Amino acid sequence: MIKSLLVFIVVLSVCTLPTFSQLVPSPTDTSYVMELLKKGEVIETNQSKVALTNYQKAYEFSKKINYTKGYFESVRLMAYLLNNLGRHDEARKIAQDALQKAKQDTSKRNLGLSYFALANTALFSGQLSEAIPNYQQAAHYMRLIGKLKNVAVINQNLGYIYEQQKMYSQALDQYKRALSFDINDKKDRRSIAIDYFSMANLLSKQNKLKESQAYYLKAKQWIEQTNDLDFMINLYNNIGYQYSAEARYDSALYYQGEALRMSRQLGNPRHELHMLMSLAQTHNRMKQFAQAKTLLDKSNQIATKNEVGLAEFRNIYREYAVANEGLHQYKATAEWLDKYIGTNDSLNNQETKELLQNYELQLKQAEGRQKLAEKQRQIDQLELARQQQNFWLLLAGLLIISIVGGGIFGYLYYQQRQRSAENALLAAERERELALVQSELQGQQKERLRISKEMHDDLGASLTAIGLLSEVVKTRMGPNTTPEVEKISSISADMVTTMNEIIWSLNTKNDSLNGLIAYTRAYASEFIENTDLMLQTEVEESPSEITMRGIDRRNVFLTVKEALNNVVKHAQASRVILRMQPDDKQLLIEVCDNGRGFTPNAKSNLRNGLSNMQNRMAESGGRCEIVPSETGTCVKICYPYPIVPAEKILQT
Structure with missing residues (x-):
């Protein structure tokens, strides 16, 4: 009886767990469904038929409006109540329908609830082998959604099934698994107590009394007496029974007396009857037959008043016979023995009748399952034929797609070959053009080298000779030197400088950014050295080798030269700063x-020089910006590097 009560408790606990929120089609419709379910739960214990009607209405209406949450909640409650009413076939039918719907819906929670309903139905109808795989499936889905408390309840029910099949090691393993989940939630003390209580009952059946008592005492630590008096009564009665069997009568009387006190406090006559019988049995074992008889009188009065079953009367008659025999009242002993034997025979006949009825029921269920299996086999054959038909259709479709795809692939491959051939011809043409350009470039470079060499050898020598001769004339004439001679000397010196700059720009060996930087820095130092100005240089070299066209080098250099010349002639400055900073993209x-x-517009000569600077940089793709201020003038020059490879730059 205690174990049956335990299974009822754990099954009910999982069925009343909170549900997940889902999207619903209409607040008005869905609220009607949930209201029906709530009303049914309130009256389920006392008015089961009315509650079932509410569940059925909610079930049908949820199907009508396709309300998934209401449907599975209705199935959960309706299957449980139908099982309590013994209508297992109906419960199994709606649970199977729910499972099919859950498989289409693919919700792990709904799958778990459907398998759980099927497992409970099998458990209630005594089909334990069918219950086990359904419980295992339910545990799998509950574990996936993180509902470990549900998994613990399933482990409890699996433990009960294995215990009924006398598979004690598997039962103990399931109870321990349930405890491993429940122990994580210390607030749920009752579930932890149930786990220990179940293990204690199991060990008691195996006559492992010391281990059993240890687990009973652990269960006692977790029970809240004020909130769970019924559980406390069962626990104390079991502990007292064990102590009585071990002849530890003081402990037995204490626990059985406490159980009797709590049963009276609870106001449950059936509990009080059982506790009085347990105390009477202990007193009989202690040979205190008078006290036992007094307790049996009270239990007999309660049994008669409450019309209890034959099993309770049989136990009372047995203990009466033992007590009267101990008091040497043999006539009374014989009377009680006759009553005991008669009641026991009636009870055995009743149990035999129930066994026969159960056998007939199981036979009908087996026949029904056989018919169902035959129909399922026919359905499977039709499904197999449909799948084969679909397979051949799919194969034909794939073949057609392969043929069409092959044709498309062949066409695309042909087009690709054509494009590749055209690209090869175009590449060859470009290669030829590049070779011509490179040949022309090499010719230009040779011509530039020849011109720079001839200018250096011929024109340079002539200009140098003119300069020397003008200096000789100046020396010979002394103070009588004419302005014309001075001008010849100055012009020849300027022409030598200009010629050197032209030769530098023509020489292809100088076609690099770092060459420009070095030449410009050297020129600035030499130019400013002959003035009263102080030169400050902040010059960096490029970490990478960057090729420049000769015209670009010349334009940049002449722009810097013009800027330095303007400082010397017009700025009236005492200090000049030259900054050259190359980065990844520009100088x-x-x-x-x-x-x-x-003011740029103030002097026409200066304005023309500034325009020349800007035009030169624009020709090379750069820019020149003059920023005047009260504290001086700053010329900012920006030269972006060419974006084509160095070998493709046409030198000019």
């Missing part, structure tokens, strides 16, 4: 002085 140059500044 930045600044020529800044601390002079008096100027």
Whole structure:
């Protein structure tokens, strides 16, 4: 009886767990469904038929409006109540329908609830072998959604099934699994107590009394007496029974007396009857037959008043016979023995009748399952034929797709070959053009080298000779030197400088960014050295080798030269700064002085020089910006590097 009560408790606990929120089609419709379910739960214990009607209405309406949450909640409650009413076939039918719907819906929670309903139905109808795999499936889905408390309840029910089949090691393993989940939630003390209680009952059946008592005492630590008096009564009665069997009568009387006190406090006559019988049995074992008889009188009065079953009367008659025999009242002993034997025979006949009825029921269920299996076999054959038909259709479709795909692939491959051939011809043409360009470039480079060499050898020598001769004339004439001679000397010196710059720009060996930076820095130092200005250089070299066209080098250099020349002639400055900073994409140059500044439109000669600077940089793709201020002028030059490879730059 205690074990049956335990299974009822754990099954009910999992069925009343909170549900997950889902999207619902209409607040008005769905609220009607949930209201029906709530009303049914309130009256389920006392008005089971009315509650079942509410569940059925909610079930049908949920199917009508396709309300998934209401449907599975209705199945959960309706299957449980139908099983309690013994209508297992109906419960199994709605649970199977729910499972099919859950498989289409693919919700892990709904799958878990459907398998759980099927497992409970099998358990209630005594089909334990069918219950086990369904419980295992339910545990799998509950574990996936993280509902470990549900898994613990399933482990409890599996433990009960294995215990009924006398598979004690498997039962103990399931109870321990349930405890491993429940122990994580210390607030749920009752579930932990149930786990220990189940293990204690199991060990008691195996006569492992010391281990059993240890688990009973652990269960006692977790029970809250004020909130779970019924559980406390069962626990104390079991502990007292064990102590009585071990002849530890003081402990037995204590626990059985406490159980009797709590049963009276609870106001449950059936509990009080059982506790009085247990105390009477202990007193009989202690040979205190008078006390036992007094307790039996009270239990007999309660049994008669409450019309209990034959099993309770049989136990009372047996203990009466033992007590009267101990008091040497043999006539009364014989009377009680006759009553005991008669009741026991009636009870055995009743149990035999129930066994026969159960056998007939199981036979009908087996026949029904056989018919169902035959129908399922026919359905499977039809499904197999349909699948074969679909397979051949799919195969034909794949064949057609393969043929069409092959044709498309062949066409695309042909087009690709055509494009590849055209690209090869185009590449060959470009290669030829590149070879011509490179040949032309090499010719230009040779011509530039020849021109620079001839200018250096011939024109340079002539200009140098003119300069020397003008200096000789100046020396011979002394103070009588004419302005014309001075001018010849100055012009020849300027022409030598200009010629050197032209030769530098023509020489292909100088076609690099770092060459430009080095040449410009050297020129600035030499040029400013002959003035009263102080030169400050902030020059960096490029970490990578960057090729420049000769015209670009010349334009950048002449722009810097013009800026330095303007500082010397017009700025009236005492200091000039030359900054050259190459980065990844461009060369930045600044020529800044601390002079008096100027207005660009004030002097026409200066304005023309500035325009020339800007035009030169524009020709090379760069820019030149003049920034005047009261504290001086700053010329900012930006030269972006060419974006084509160095070998493709046409030198000019």
